[in-house]
Amino acid sequence: xxxxxLIRLQGVTKRYGQGATELxxxxxxxxxxxxxxxxxxxxxxxxxxxxxxxxxxxxxxxxAGQYLFRGAHVESLTRDQRARLRRRYLGxxxxxxNLLARTSAQENVELxxxxxxxxxxRRREAAAQALQAxxxxxxxxxxxxxxxxGQQQRVAIARAIATQPAVxxxxxxxxxxxxxxxxxxxxxxxxxxxDHGITxxxxxxxxxxxxxxxxxxxFVDGLVALDAPNPHPTLAAPxxxxxxxxxxxx
Ligand SMILES: Nc1ncnc2c1ncn2[C@@H]1O[C@H](COP(=O)(O)OP(=O)(O)OP(=O)(O)O)[C@@H](O)[C@H]1O
Ligand SMILES: [Mg+2]
Numbered sequence: 675x676x677x678x679x680l681i682r683l684q685g686v687t688k689r690y691g692q693g694a695t696e697l698x699x700x701x702x703x704x705x706x707x708x709x710x711x712x713x714x715x716x717x718x719x720x721x722x723x724x725x726x727x728x729x730x731x732x733x734x735x736x737x738a739g740q741y742l743f744r745g746a747h748v749e750s751l752t753r754d755q756r757a758r759l760r761r762r763y764l765g766x767x768x769x770x771x772n773l774l775a776r777t778s779a780q781e782n783v784e785l786x787x788x789x790x791x792x793x794x795x796r797r798r799e800a801a802a803q804a805l806q807a808x809x810x811x812x813x814x815x816x817x818x819x820x821x822x823x824g825q826q827q828r829v830a831i832a833r834a835i836a837t838q839p840a841v842x843x844x845x846x847x848x849x850x851x852x853x854x855x856x857x858x859x860x861x862x863x864x865x866x867x868x869d870h871g872i873t874x875x876x877x878x879x880x881x882x883x884x885x886x887x888x889x890x891x892x893f894v895d896g897l898v899a900l901d902a903p904n905p906h907p908t909l910a911a912p913x914x915x916x917x918x919x920x921x922x923x924x
Pocket of ligand 2: 723724725845
């Protein structure tokens with residue numbers, strides 16, 4: 675028997691509110707994602723992209739339908755089991771970086787390791803490695819307020835990969851960055867996918883950033899309107915940009 679897909683959504687719906695305020699944010703999404711893919715999710719505002727990402731990230735549950743992660747039915751897990759799955763397999767990157775203020779880059783990256791119960795020595799080691807992987811060796815003790823937007827997003831990516839997740843879920847990771855910084859972040863996500871086999875699911879409004887993905891999924895009004903390979907993915911950030919060192923993380 676063949677391996678189950680890494681991620682499989684079958685007829686997933688999400689209803690918010692009830693009665694007059696009821697809204698179907700997802701109307702029946704089916705999507706299968708294999709380990710190692712790099713998928714861009716696009717679509718108009720309100721089409722359900724973040725709703726789907728929250729479900730994929732085990733932060734929320736479908737109203738109906740099935741979500742299988744490595745063949746396991748996520749929709750029937752308890753809240754605790756979902757949290758465990760999230761901590762073990764998933765890393766998150768958000769548009770607003772979501773770093774703790776007055777907390778060093780190092781401590782921000784250590785946070786998911788702390789939740790996981792790693793020892794201080796192990797946390798320090800893994801955080802240092804993750805920060806190095808995103809090109810921030812030497813910036814460990816800086817506070818978010820002392821870092822540029824691009825650097826803050828790198829810290830957030832380091833935090834997402836410090837636990838060595840199978841999947842990174844990124845919801846508009848370049849939404850708050852200028853074009854150059856956006857390409858740097860894309861170079862980094864590309865390197866994580868290509869060199870470390872991390873599956874990347876990324877929501878973006880920007881075609882230039884989606885172009886890095888090898889598969890494009892378009893949401894329209896709570897449905898998948900298009901799901902197609904990208905025949906000519908961008909293979910590297912434009913020359914002259916500092917891209918991620920690809921190979922020193924393990
Ligand atoms: N917690 C919530 N309660 C009620 N309605 C919600 C909630 N979250 C999202 N919605 C609604 O669900 C629909 C889909 O929202 P969602 O955030 O998934 O869109 P999106 O595709 O991510 O849009 P954007 O590109 O603007 O981020 C929208 O109509 C939104 O108003
Ligand atoms: Mg959104």
